[in-house]
Amino acid sequence: MASSPGGSAPTNHPATGFAFATAPCPVLVVDPHGSLSLVNQAATRLFPDAHIGAVLTSAVPLWLAAAHRRVEAGGAAGPSGGTGAGPPLDPAGGRVGARSFEAHPALLDDGDIAWWFVDDTEMRLAKDELALERSRTAFLGQASNALLSSLNVDRCMSVTAQLAAEHLADAAVVIGPVTGRATPVVSCRRGHRPEGTRVNVDPARVPGLAEALQGFPPVPSRWVDPAAAPDWLVPEGFGTVGSMVVTPLPGHGVPAGALVLLRYSDEAAFTDNEEVFARLFAARSGAALSAARLYAEQSSITETLMRELLPPVLRQIDGVEFAGGYRPSGEGDRIGGDFYDVHAAPVPAEGAESFVVLGDVCGKGLDAAVLTGKIRNTLHALLPMAPDHQRMLRLLNGALLNSHHTRFATLVLASASRKDGKVVLRLTSAGHPPPLVVRADGQVEEVETRGTLVGALVEVESVTVRTVLGPGETCVLFTDGFTEARGGPLGREQFGDARLRRALAECAGMAAAAVVERLQMLAAQWIGTGRHDDMAVVAITAPRTNHLSAVGGHGPGRYTA
Incomplete structure (x- = not known):
């Protein structure tokens, strides 16, 4: 011992x-x-x-x-x-x-x-803090990915509420900016699916909510007395609220909404550290919601403008068949530099002329589409002068020269009227490929109209040519996207004028819509997956038989300006 x-x-x-x-x-x-x-x-x-x-x-x-x-x-x-x-x-x-x-x-x-x-108390605390920060960083990264995976506002609000309920609190409520009289609200309890609704409420009745919804600059989080919280702010079936805090969702300089976090009465209140983490999450959620709302606004504006720029759907007008087709150069594009329009005669009658225009603006994509919109609107304003093609072209040329655009365009104008079972055409080219006429016997004729392009020279010149279509005959207006389309076995050969003429010869006697569909199908087969320019085509056909029409000679599908 x-x-x-x-x-x-x-x-x-x-x-x-x-x-x-x-x-x-x-x-x-x-x-x-x-x-x-x-x-x-x-x-x-x-x-x-x-x-x-x-x-x-x-x-x-x-x-x-x-x-x-x-x-x-x-x-x-x-x-x-x-x-x-x-x-x-x-x-x-x-x-x-x-x-x-x-x-x-x-x-x-x-x-x-x-x-x-x-x-090892300090070491364990440091390790725990490090593990907590790592888990929070991982969560914020996952949250950002989930929030940015969609630019839909409702989905972003639902994802925000669900993530907050699962990781920050026992329940969460996301409140969007007030729009009109209704306020969008999405609530979620932990382990449940988000539920969205719209309520007519006064945010000023909830302390800190009105300030949080004001947007930028963001304000600090505010505690809310659970006893004073309105019923709509507590998810259905949640039970007794122990603590509640309102955190703003800061957007990109615009109101993004507010996030309300709730905990049960038998749990500890939110700590300062948890509040800071909640604000970090709110910053990412607010950015995603702001981006989604901005995208929704831009999409609405784009859709409105797009409707004005998209080519119209053509039908029979005053006894004359019209059909059109358009294929932009980009696979994801809907508009570009090629366009067409058909305007019915102001007063339907025998011999009244419908006005047709098909054009090709230099360039492609959105910039070219903007100029096509200007040309179409200008020609629409000049419709009272439609009988005089040369005058319309001169006025249009002047309008383009006086604008900030540096692009030019080629056009072909056509005035079509039905008389004695035939269709009378007046055609004028402004630097554009001449129209082709498919006769009943399969012959393909070139209309010998010519002229200078618009938007480049001070003076423009043009020649108007008159031609007549018999029953079943068609006049085809097209852009050079068809003839210059490269494809074929090696992918480098142009479709060309000769191949276009042979294709049209096979369309003798077809309706206008069938002619357009045939040309588009052949061009698509020729191009394959290769690149191409914008392609637009309009077919004007004299019907083989007289069709019943509504009062005034207008069919049910009549296109109006």
Whole structure:
């Protein structure tokens, strides 16, 4: 037996016992019977019930007692005797009071087990904080991906409410900016699906909500007295609210909404750290909602403008068949530099002329489409002068020269009227490929009209040519996107004029819509997956038989300006 500070240690090695007893860290030595054979001063301060002779399990926390039993079970099969301590064993860890400790066991040569303790509270707190920050960073990244995966406002609000309910609180309510009299609201409880509605409420009745909905600059979060919260702010079936906080959703300089977080009454209120994290999430949600609303507004504006720029659907007008087709150069485009329009005669009557225009603006895409819109609107304003093609072209040319556009355009104008079962055409080209007429016998004739393009020269010149279509005959107006389309076996050969004429010869006697569909199909087969320019075509056909029409000679599908 050897005596040492802190108690008596029944060990055959006084030096080892003295080292344990004088160690600055807490040390306990347990004999094979489970009693303490050494307790140093640091261990006495840590474990007030620990003293020599006491049973370990009655003096230490449960996690240490369980760890000691595991060491005993593992050490019983190992060697005993010899000198010095045994091999290092796996440490255990747990809390002692308010502190956290790592306990390291060692088998002594006399069969005792020594435990020495290291205070790792600060290290564990740092690790926990690091793990928490990593998990929060991962969550914010996943939230950003989920929020930005859709530019639909309702979906963004639903995703925001669901993510907040699952990760930030027991329930969440997302409130959008007030639009008119109704306020969009999406609420979600943890483990449930989001539910959206629109309510007629006064945000000023909820403290901090009106300020949060004002948008930019964002205001701090505001606590709300749960007892004063209106019913619409608490999700149905939630129960008693213990704490509630309103956090603004800051957008890109525009109101994005507000986020309300709720917790049950039996849970702790939101901490400052949780509020900061909620604001980080709200910033990402607000940015996504703002982007979605901006996209919705831009889409609405674009759709409105697009309707004005898209080519019209053509039908029979005053006994004359019209059909049109358009294919933009880009696969995802809907508009471009080619266009066509058909305007019915102001007063339907025998011999009244419908006005047709088909054009090709230099360039492609949106910039070209903007100019096509201007040309179409200008020609629409000049319709009272439609009988005089040359005058219309001169006025249009002047309008283009006086604009900021530097592009030019080629056009072909046509005036069509029905008389004695035939269709009389007046055709005028302005730098455009001449129209082709498909006769009843399959012959294809070129209309010998010519002229200078518009928007480039101060003076424009043109020649108007008159032609007559018999029943079943068709006049085709087209852009050079057809003839210059490259494809074929090697993908480099142009479709060309000759191939176009042969295709039209096969369309003798067809209706206008069938002629257009045939040309578009052949061009698509020729191009394949290759690149091409905008392609537009209009077919004007004299019907083979007289069709019943509504009062005034207009069929049910009549296109009006």
